[in-house]
Amino acid sequence: xxxxxxxxxxxxxxxxxxFCASFVFTAFLLRPEPLQVGSAELGAIADGTYIGVxxxxxxxxxxxxxxxxxxxxNIEVIEHKTxxxxxxxxxxxxxxxxxxxxxxxxxxxxxxxxxxLKAIENALRKTESFE
Numbered sequence: 847x848x849x850x851x852x853x854x855x856x857x858x859x860x861x862x863x864x865f866c867a868s869f870v871f872t873a874f875l876l877r878p879e880p881l882q883v884g885s886a887e888l889g890a891i892a893d894g895t896y897i898g899v900x901x902x903x904x905x906x907x908x909x910x911x912x913x914x915x916x917x918x919x920n921i922e923v924i925e926h927k928t929x930x931x932x933x934x935x936x937x938x939x940x941x942x943x944x945x946x947x948x949x950x951x952x953x954x955x956x957x958x959x960x961x962x963l964k965a966i967e968n969a970l971r972k973t974e975s976f977e
Contacts, residue, residue, distance in 0.1 A: 878902040881960040883947050886970035888916045897924075898969025900961050907934060907965040918942050921966060930958040937962045 881902060896911045908925040911918060921938035923931065933955035940949040947967055951959035 878905045878957040878961065880957065881964045883960060883963040883967055884971075885947055886967060888913070888918065888945065888970075891916060891970060896969040896972055898965040898967065898972070900965035900968055902957065902961045902964070905930075905957060905961045907961045909938065909962065909965045909969055911966055911969040918945055923962065926958070926962065930955055933958050934962045938966070941966055 879902060881900070891913050893914050894912075896913065898909045898911060900907050905927060906925065907923065910920075910922045910924055912920040912922075918941060921942055923934045923938050926934040933952040936952050937949065937959045941947060941963070947963055947970075949963070
């Protein structure tokens, strides 16, 4: 019986190592990346409600941005990962308060902050005319 286990141990160790390596590789591939968030010229944006979307690997954000008189009056986070929804709402609120996409990321939720900011930028970019 001990002889069988001695022969099986290397195989089991190889299987365990392969499983761990595949897990680490998959986690690395799915990890969200830092995003470059630009700016938007509010003076060029007409009144209305605009939808913005950003997918950053496993993070996905959908926002609704309301513009009145060339100002952001409301940003609603329609969809985001539940565990980070509070941080996503904080970023949206900061953008409304500052009237700018240049706001500080939420500590401990930098990738969430980037994803929401990029979704807001995408909503505002849809509205600009490129003449």
